[in-house]
Amino acid sequence: MEPSLPLFIRNTQEKFHQQGYVILPQIFSAHICDQVFDHLDEVVQSGPGSRRLLAFDWCQALAKSLKSHPFISPLLGPTPIANQCTYFEKSPDQNWLVALHQDVSIAVQPNAAATQLGISQKEGLSFVQPPVEILEQLVALRIHLDDCTPNNGPLKVVPGSHQQGRLSDPMIAKLRDHSGEISCLVPKGGVLALRPLLLHASSKMTLPQRRRVLHFLCGPRQLPNGLVWHETI
Numbered sequence: 439m440e441p442s443l444p445l446f447i448r449n450t451q452e453k454f455h456q457q458g459y460v461i462l463p464q465i466f467s468a469h470i471c472d473q474v475f476d477h478l479d480e481v482v483q484s485g486p487g488s489r490r491l492l493a494f495d496w497c498q499a500l501a502k503s504l505k506s507h508p509f510i511s512p513l514l515g516p517t518p519i520a521n522q523c524t525y526f527e528k529s530p531d532q533n534w535l536v537a538l539h540q541d542v543s544i545a546v547q548p549n550a551a552a553t554q555l556g557i558s559q560k561e562g563l564s565f566v567q568p569p570v571e572i573l574e575q576l577v578a579l580r581i582h583l584d585d586c587t588p589n590n591g592p593l594k595v596v597p598g599s600h601q602q603g604r605l606s607d608p609m610i611a612k613l614r615d616h617s618g619e620i621s622c623l624v625p626k627g628g629v630l631a632l633r634p635l636l637l638h639a640s641s642k643m644t645l646p647q648r649r650r651v652l653h654f655l656c657g658p659r660q661l662p663n664g665l666v667w668h669e670t671i
């Protein structure tokens with residue numbers, strides 16, 4: 439860790455390393471979030487999420503702001519890229535939950551190396567499950583476009599669970615019982631950074647609100663073993 443970094447940044451890096459997540463409030467203004475809503479209105483939505491938002495200039499601009507932010511860039515590797523942005527919306531009309539899991543897929547170009555790993559298609563993207571050494575280098579950055587409260591289905595995480603590699607179902611249950619789940623409450627404009635291997639879940643909302651999130655996946659520019667990112671911003 440670089441000694442010249444201010445104490446806050448070093449503490450943030452340390453917490454991210456130990457716990458696998460960190461909440462950074464006040465990264466984007468309410469005005470920027472409202473501008474994003476205008477853009478999202480133009481994006482045709484089907485179901486709770488859309489995985490292809492990095493195709494839009496406004497989304498690429500957000501990715502660049504994230505990568506260069508002084509609090510966020512120290513959490514990313516030396517040559518970070520954003521590979522994908524997914525929009526998640528919970529609302530009274532789309533009130534959903536997900537069980538505890540790790541994110542183990544990345545969007546890549548469907549070349550020979552990807553075919554060897556086994557490709558699955560979603561929304562026209564090719565996904566593979568890469569080796570754990572790659573997954574350990576990834577960072578998810580979630581921009582919260584609404585205040586995320588205990589009542590609107592916050593992400594729940596099992597602190598430290600990212601350090602155990604890919605987990606079997608019995609290990610997931612054991613780690614949850616041992617470490618418990620923390621609800622990640624993030625104010626509008628804040629960013630939740632997490633390791634995709636961190637166990638995470640989310641419940642249905644209990645009040646009729648909206649919880650809208652842009653979820654960026656970042657990683658190192660170069661992938662090993664012939665794998666090539668679908669997109670690099």
Ligand SMILES: O=C(O)CCC(=O)C(=O)O
Pocket residue numbers: 526536541591592593638639640651653
């Ligand atoms: O946004 C949520 O509540 C769930 C997101 C999730 O499960 C994921 O990104 O894998």
